[in-house]
């Protein structure tokens with residue numbers, strides 16, 4: 001990581017950005033330090049989806065998903081522009097999946113009313129309210145206000 005950080009600083013120095021602007025980046029505006037860099041990587045990791053490719057047809061989704069889980073078949077992590085806007089719900093109405101390639105697809109988990117917000121689940125929702133709240137608070141830094149949590153289900 002140290003090496004990547006040095007590369008990042010070096011890349012900045014190789015651009016048309018003036019020394020004065022780099023000084024501002026490093027010392028005043030962004031504070032381009034290792035701590036800042038670690039923080040950025042941490043934010044990216046939190047917002048990334050674990051991509052699991054289920055090669056095959058939609059018709060046999062459950063079997064494909066089960067095979068993918070058993071094989072621990074993650075192909076990597078990726079941050080997606082639009083899916084990054086989905087809020088979390090401990091009783092979600094939608095789910096992200098990947099078929100054949102790394103294009104993220106959204107699958108409805110039940111009928112969704114026109115205008116209803118699409119919400120996905122960031123964690124294992126089978127846990128109790130306190131455990132879910134603790135993970136979302138410590139790991140994702142927010143207090144979950146979904147219907148299930150508010151009704152303590």
Ligand SMILES: C[S@@+](CC[C@H](N)C(=O)[O-])C[C@H]1O[C@@H](n2cnc3c(N)ncnc32)[C@H](O)[C@@H]1O
Nearest residue numbers: 084085086087088089140141142143144145146
């Ligand atoms: C990946 S972003 C989702 C998009 C975000 N709402 C936005 O407008 O950019 C995750 C953030 O949304 C908020 N959020 C998502 N689900 C939530 C929930 N169930 N209860 C409270 N806040 C939630 C939290 O602030 C969380 O850090």
